[in-house]
Amino acid sequence: MLDTAIKSQLQAYLEKLQRPIELVASLDDGAKSAELRELLEAIAPLSDKVSLRYDGDHALRPSFGVAAQGESPRIHFAGIPMGHEFTSLVLALLQTGGHPPKIEPALADQIRALPGKADFQTFVSLSCHNCPDVVQAFNLIAVLNPNYSHVMIDGAVFSDLVEQRQVMAVPKVYRDADDFGSGRMTLEEIVAKLDTGAAEREAEAIRAKDAFDVLIVGGGPAGAAAAIYAARKGIRTGIAAERFGGQVLDTLAIENFISVTETDGPKLAMALEQHVKAYDVDVMNGQRVVELVPGELTEVKLANGASLRGRTVILTTGARWREMNVPGEAEYRNKGVAYCPHCDGPLFKGKRVAVIGGGNSGVEAAIDLAGVVAHVTLIEFDTKLRADAVLQDKLRSLPNVDVILNALSTEVHGDGSKVNGLSYRDRATDELKRLDLEGIFVQIGLLPNTDWLKGTVALSPRGEIEIDARGQTSVPGVFAAGDCTTVPYKQIIIATGAGATAALGAFDHLIRSSATA
Missing domain, CATH: 3.40.30.80 (Glutaredoxin)
Incomplete structure (x- = not known):
């Protein structure tokens, strides 16, 4: 063994x-x-x-x-x-x-x-x-x-x-x-x-902290890079993250991070955190941010009632799995509705499942699940799959996979304790159909974690933070980087570069602000 x-x-x-x-x-x-x-x-x-x-x-x-x-x-x-x-x-x-x-x-x-x-x-x-x-x-x-x-x-x-x-x-x-x-x-x-009693003790400790020169919100690749670049300038740097590593923690094989031939998400997240902690950075993990209050010192309010302040702030809050937003999805989350085929797939051994989404992540999920479950039905809204050709070829070679195109998922069904079906509308005929199954894996992309910023910084129609070439947002002294922004390609290596850019932009802002003060 x-x-x-x-x-x-x-x-x-x-x-x-x-x-x-x-x-x-x-x-x-x-x-x-x-x-x-x-x-x-x-x-x-x-x-x-x-x-x-x-x-x-x-x-x-x-x-x-x-x-x-x-x-x-x-x-x-x-x-x-x-x-x-x-x-x-x-x-x-x-x-x-x-x-x-x-x-x-x-x-x-x-x-x-x-x-x-x-x-x-x-x-x-x-x-x-x-x-x-x-x-x-x-x-x-x-x-x-x-x-x-x-x-x-x-x-x-x-x-x-x-x-x-x-x-x-x-x-x-x-x-x-x-x-x-x-x-x-x-x-x-x-x-x-x-x-x-831990939450209140932690809140008291946070309230006692002095203002940071650069305060970073979010602990993914963009936030880690921003923290390292800021700390190397010798300025007071803090990072508040709900979970250090962010979306990277939910990623398996990573083979396109330049100079690292192969790794996985948890290993990369650990390496990022160790690199950050090698510098004089105040890392505050497990902190959920609820409000941004711009000012001479920008205030970042936390869910535990405490606040942090920064002369500049860098927003690197990343993204989360996009949901179908149909009746029954929330009710049956973790009761048959899942978002991670690698984690939860083995629990559906011998069962019938659906995968929602025909991009790379959806097709990869269907291929992986086909080796475990009895049958996979992949449902795609568009009239064609959007995944790479090599993945589509592999998918169509599998005997226990069906593909339904031009379909809109409309409702998750269950017996009160677990999923037993999914309804969808055939967009060509407008006919409503139902699949009997025991699991639904949602793979339809990401949503930026920016709901808490509405009305504070300018957001795109898709909810992404609008930034310029230096990572500056619509609010002076507030910068942003990574998957939560209008940067066009959501990749780990692009997020790290964007985090470095935002940190340098924040440092430049601090220098100019000091010069004119």
Whole structure:
């Protein structure tokens, strides 16, 4: 299961263990248990600080716990943590074995002091690139605080439990038997949700901050580049982001970022954040901005009631998935309506699904899903697909894919708990038709995150921030960059260049303002 190269790398990592750990397996006679036994028996001999037992009593089988020797496991993996979750396993081994996590000491202290007691379960798919962040966050909480435990559950292995809980999107987290949350969550966000007094303490700390020379709103590639370029000028720089990395976190293979032959979104987002933190930048993550108030010092109001101020402000709020905006879509989001085929596709194994959108993302989603689900129907509004020819050729070669052109989706249907159909109108005949299916993957492009700016800065008819060649908006001292602007091509490398341009524009504005003051 582990090739020689991976075993060698893992053995080197396990040399960092500071105390003995145990792997406690709970197995049955099934094939998956045999696979898990093979994995565990490949890991245990790699370090004399790792021992393996088969007397586990966890209710989910196959599973195994990771524990410091002499303690009961607080971290469990139900299923076989390969794919994207292999890193979660490695970190669980190291952190349980006393290797210090790479988090701020204050956050570690906050986790140790969390009130209450809880058992968390996170449903994942091994192809989900968002799931490991959530799994690793809850595992670390369980390592640092003995009142908390966590189990990762591979939905593909425990399909009966997925059906019982009606899990239709991952990651999906339960606290004991109650719904705790779904989708990507950072460690900071989870801790803030568990620590009821954290939000007000954080708001007070933000209120006490002095004005920034350059205040950046948004933590995607444009925001990261803007922060680096501003900080290198030696001026006071801050960045407020709802989630550092932005839309990049939801991107899989990246093969067109010049000088980087191949990477993926989460890796690039981590590299961007590390680069920013190498400079004197005040990074304020988990901050949702609600209002911009222009003035001599521009005020940025946050959802927690606090405000930040900047002599200049750079808006890099990015974009989000465009929705169909039809009846039933919101009601059945994460109950059959999904936006990430890589994450949620495995939950629809053997089922009938639709993909909405005939561009590259829609056709790629249909191709990927065709290898997992029983049948895919791709629905495109236009009279032809807009994807690259090579993708169209691949799509039409698949036996379990139908393509419906010139169709307008009109309503998502469900039984109250999950999706069971989709209505669409044939634009050629005006006839209303219905598809019986169990999943709908929406892939119809992006919308700029600019709703909160209406009436403050000039926006295009599509809601994009209008900027000039220097990134200047209609408000003096307020700049913008990236996918939220009128820049014509929404690409990572273009966003980073635009962020650098906006930072240089802001610096030039500061110099000129000082010269005329």
